[in-house]
Amino acid sequence: MALDNVWVFAEAADGRVKTITLEMLAKAREIADEVSCFYAGAGDDVAETLGEHGASTVFATGDLDDALLGPPVAAAIAAKIAADGAPDLIMFGTTYDGRDVAGRLSAKLGAPVITNVADLIVNGEDVAGVEPVFGGSTNVTTRFKGEAVKIVLVRPKSFAAESAGGSVADVEDLDVPEVGNTGTAKVTARFMEETSGPKLEEAAIVVSGGRGLGEAAKYAMVEQLAKLLKAAPGASRAIVDAGWVPYSYQVGQTGKVVKPTVYLACGISGATQHMVGMKGAKYIIAINKDKEAPIFSIADLGIVGDVHKVMPKLIEALQGR
């Protein structure tokens, strides 16, 4: 244990604490004596889970009246620092709201953010983040220097979430400072886009499609295969940008990071932007007609062939089982 005190920005969806939060808590309690959370909402809703995973205190903002979280949460954290001093490190998950709050807080405090962190190295009071670049082929280690507050944005699936058997965390309600004009962005309605089957980030098998499918209608083969394998369907950025499937299907640097047991890439060449999101899979299978495609350099099984021929036969074989 090298750090005294680490704060984690906790997030929840549908009443459940997000996995990324629990992953960060596992690392935080490994590197610090005391771990506290900040939560945008009612602290009592999450105190049990966060406590079980090692947080001693939850600092809660209460209801934020549908404001986007960046300005009010950053202001509340900055006020807490002004009143009681800064922790040794503040961890955010690389999520939509995590990035917003981290960016706002960084500008408010003049504090640097180390982003895309897949691992943290603590040496005395020194903190460094390890960031995979170029599709994960190279790791860049970046160290904080100077006296400013240290902020990191952590990539999902970087640490294993695990219960610490802790008791319910204390809840301390925060006064959220008035943020004026910056806080005027409000959510007026929320819409869910359901995907069938297991969630992309949690599925044991992921079947993804890319530009090699040729046209949007052929994505149905990916969905059919996913259904047969009880897998989640995913996509490369190319076909999300082309509008074939919603953004929520996207696997990669800009999309979701997945770590399934099996990742089946269909018609995906393996741009670095895609590989960084899936190379943590235990086994990778790729079907692509270009034998030079980069995806084959990381695939455990590569089929050089036309997805329009291989996939229908694979679907037929699985249906017959």
Place this chain on the structure above:
Amino acid sequence: MRSAQHNSGMHVVVCVKQIPDPAEPGSLDPATKTLKRSGNIILDESDSYGVEMALQLVTSAGGGTVSLVSMAPGGETKGLRTALAMGASDAILVSDPVLNGTDALGTAKVLAAAIARKSPDLVLTATESSDGYTGTVPSQIAELLGLPSVTFARSIEINGQSVNVRRQTESGYDEVTCPLPAVVSVTAGVVEPRYPSFKGIMAAKSKPVEALTVADLGLSADEVGWAGGGQEIVEIAASEAREAGRVVEDEGEGYAEIVNFLENLKVI
């Protein structure tokens, strides 16, 4: 931020980045530990969506201007010319040797100072650049300018003095409304960026690109570059390589290889 200098219409600033062509393999300079910026420098594709969105919003508003703001240590303009050829009116390029090594917060300080000179109704950015992908610059700019922000926009609609945005979420999207001026980051793929026409390419050559230094913006050199950053790269190392496995040419039985592989893993 709105000022009397504008006559009428919608005034949008788009932040754009000029990056090494991602189609060419990237590498880090071991001496400076920054991304090598040699080779072909182009407009980041992620930014082309913001440029297109801005042009469409100005058209729907019945007129106005789209200005570009960019930062590049070496004075590159090729990517800016692409966006000007698409239809942007003018650009500010902040270029200064002291910018080498500038981190995301330093970048936001420079961009925010340049944006302030334009007093726009709306600032558009990409959600993240395709080379650095920190994803924090839009909200840092907004905080520095004292503006509201909406990140990860799928669609933007101007409604009088406010903007309505469909914001991407983990499970779908939110409808968000916010008063202007505001900073909005645009998700890739939400509009189809136009190809510059021949006429557009010719016109772009004579469109004004104002070159500014860090000092011109009223910032000091120690707020940017290596000196201004609160972080330093200490190591660049190859990660544990994933080995390529078996590669099989499909002669009609490729599917059976996959079935066998899945069977051996006991997942089917």
